[in-house]
Amino acid sequence: MKAKIYVTLKPSVLDPQGKAIHHAVETIGYHGIKDVRQGKYFEVTIEDSFSPEEARAEIERMARDVLANPIIEDFRVELDSDS
Amino acid sequence: MKFGVVMFPGSNCDHDTYHVISKVIGQPVDFIWHRQSAVADCDAVILPGGFSYGDYLRTGAIARFSPVMGAVKEFASRGGLVMGICNGFQILCEAGLLPGALLRNKNLKFICDHVNIRVEATDTPFTNRCQRNQVLSVPIAHGDGNYFCDEQTLAELQRENRILFRYSDADGRITAEANPNGSLDNIAGICNRERNVLGMMPHPERASEQQLGSSDGRIIFYSVADTLAELAKAS
Numbered sequence: 593m594k595a596k597i598y599v600t601l602k603p604s605v606l607d608p609q610g611k612a613i614h615h616a617v618e619t620i621g622y623h624g625i626k627d628v629r630q631g632k633y634f635e636v637t638i639e640d641s642f643s644p645e646e647a648r649a650e651i652e653r654m655a656r657d658v659l660a661n662p663i664i665e666d667f668r669v670e671l672d673s674d675s
Numbered sequence: 676m677k678f679g680v681v682m683f684p685g686s687n688c689d690h691d692t693y694h695v696i697s698k699v700i701g702q703p704v705d706f707i708w709h710r711q712s713a714v715a716d717c718d719a720v721i722l723p724g725g726f727s728y729g730d731y732l733r734t735g736a737i738a739r740f741s742p743v744m745g746a747v748k749e750f751a752s753r754g755g756l757v758m759g760i761c762n763g764f765q766i767l768c769e770a771g772l773l774p775g776a777l778l779r780n781k782n783l784k785f786i787c788d789h790v791n792i793r794v795e796a797t798d799t800p801f802t803n804r805c806q807r808n809q810v811l812s813v814p815i816a817h818g819d820g821n822y823f824c825d826e827q828t829l830a831e832l833q834r835e836n837r838i839l840f841r842y843s844d845a846d847g848r849i850t851a852e853a854n855p856n857g858s859l860d861n862i863a864g865i866c867n868r869e870r871n872v873l874g875m876m877p878h879p880e881r882a883s884e885q886q887l888g889s890s891d892g893r894i895i896f897y898s899v900a901d902t903l904a905e906l907a908k909a910s
Contacts, residue, residue, distance in 0.1 A: 605823060608783050608857075658740075661733055661769065663776045664823060 593638045595651045596670040599660045600631035634659055644671055676903040678704040679717030681747070681763075683738045688724035688760065688880060695883040696721075700896045709741040718903050719756040720747055722763030724816070724878055734777060734819045735765035744770055756800050756899060757872045761817055764864070764874030773867055773874045774832070775824030777817075781857025785818040789888065790855055792863045792877055793843040796836045799866055800902035801873045804894050810847045811840075811891040813877040815855060820876040822858035822865075832865055840864035840875055 601607050607629050614628040636654075638647045651669050660667040678696045682689045689706065696704040707714055714720050728737035738744070744766070751757045751772055759767040767773045780786060791812055794805040805811075824832070832838050840863040844853045854861045856876075864875030879892025 604825075605778065606781070606857075608779055608781050612783055658736070659732070661736070661776055663768075663774075663825075664778065 593640060593642060593644070593647050594672040595636045595638060595647065597634040597636065597651065597655050597659055598631060598668045598670075599634070599655070599665050600667070601629060602664060602666055605664045632659075647671060676702055676900065676907055677717050677719075678702055678899075679707045679714055679720045680704060681707045681709060681720065681722050681743055683709045683722075683725065683727035683741060683762075683766075685727045685729055686723050686725035686762070688762075688878065691878075692721055692723045692760070692880040695880045695893065696896060699883050699893055700900055702900050707743060709738070709743045712742045712746055714743070714746045714750045714755070717750075717755075718906070719758065719899050720750060722747070722757070722759040722766050723880075724761030724763060727762055727766065730819075733769065735762060735767075735769040738762075738766045739769040748772065751867075751872050754869065754871050756902065758801060758895075758899065759872075759874040760878055760880065761815075761820075761876055764876055765819065767872060767874045772872050773865060774828045775822055775865070777819045777876070778821040778823045778857075779819050780817070780821050780855075785816075786820070786855050787814070787816040788855065789814050789882075790863075790877060791843050791845050791847075791853065792840040793847045793849065795838050795841055796866075798836070799839060799870045799873070799898075801866070801895055801898050802839055804898040804901060808847050810843060810845060811877075811879075811882070811894070812845075812889040813879055813882045813892045814889075815877050816881075817856070817876055820856040820858065822862040822876075824859065829859055832862075833860070835868060837866050837868070837870075838862055838864075839866055839873065840877070
């Protein structure tokens with residue numbers, strides 16, 4: 593089973609990298625881009641012996657403890673079995 | 676009295692810090708390897724600057740899980756003096772020993788420069804030799820030094836007088852121009868509520884000998900040494 597974890601800066605946290613990318617794409621000539629926020633993406637493979645519920649619980653725990661810093665970041669988990 | 680300097684894979688200010696404590700401050704000091712699960716007989720523990728674990732994931736995010744960090748937490752909870760410099764500050768925040776987080780510098784650049792910091796509080800083991808509002812010239816060298824916390828935490832830090840250093844100009848004025856990295860409230864260093872854990876982005880160990888351009892930073896190590904000497908006398 594695979595999990596996808598998206599880690600994004602909380603809306604209240606400034607994202608200078610996103611701003612720089614936004615500025616760059618505007619300069620290159622892309623139109624209509626209102627905002628860019630940069631985040632992190634993880635692909636994690638889990639033992640097949642785990643049920644989807646167990647896998648989700650374990651991945652969410654890992655995301656909260658390690659992959660994201662809850663002071664500045666939010667995260668979202670997608671399991672393969674979701675799709 | 677003994678200082679301990681923790682070595683993580685990727686620490687690169689460990690030897691500088693060791694040198695300053697042994698040769699400039701003239702106190703006993705030992706290295707503490709990150710796999711050690713005790714801080715042994717150390718009375719003050721320093722997490723030095725560097726790029727522990729290559730800054731992978733987030734600065735300090737992996738170092739936080741090193742065996743030694745369990746011992747550092749336990750040491751801090753007993754009132755032991757813990758000081759995190761630069762990457763050490765980032766690790767202390769990730770470990771939850773200090774509030775907030777260090778974000779990417781606002782201008783996205785790695786900044787290596789001499790800056791001025793103003794001493795905001797002297798009632799701590801790290802600043803008791805300083806004068807309030809004293810300006811110290813100390814270098815910074817970081818890409819992620821932009822201090823951030825939520826409004827409630829910032830209000831708490833201000834109310835409890837836990838902001839120990841703020842970026843200022845040479846005359847001690849706290850201005851936007853003097854803020855190198857976008858830190859909230861020009862914060863360069865904070866302590867915990869119990870005032871025994873300090874985190875600061877500037878490098879006092881790189882400003883402890885005049886031939887390096889400034890010896891202003893050594894007052895911080897002298898403060899810690901004074902505190903430990905007094906504690907030893909009292910016990």
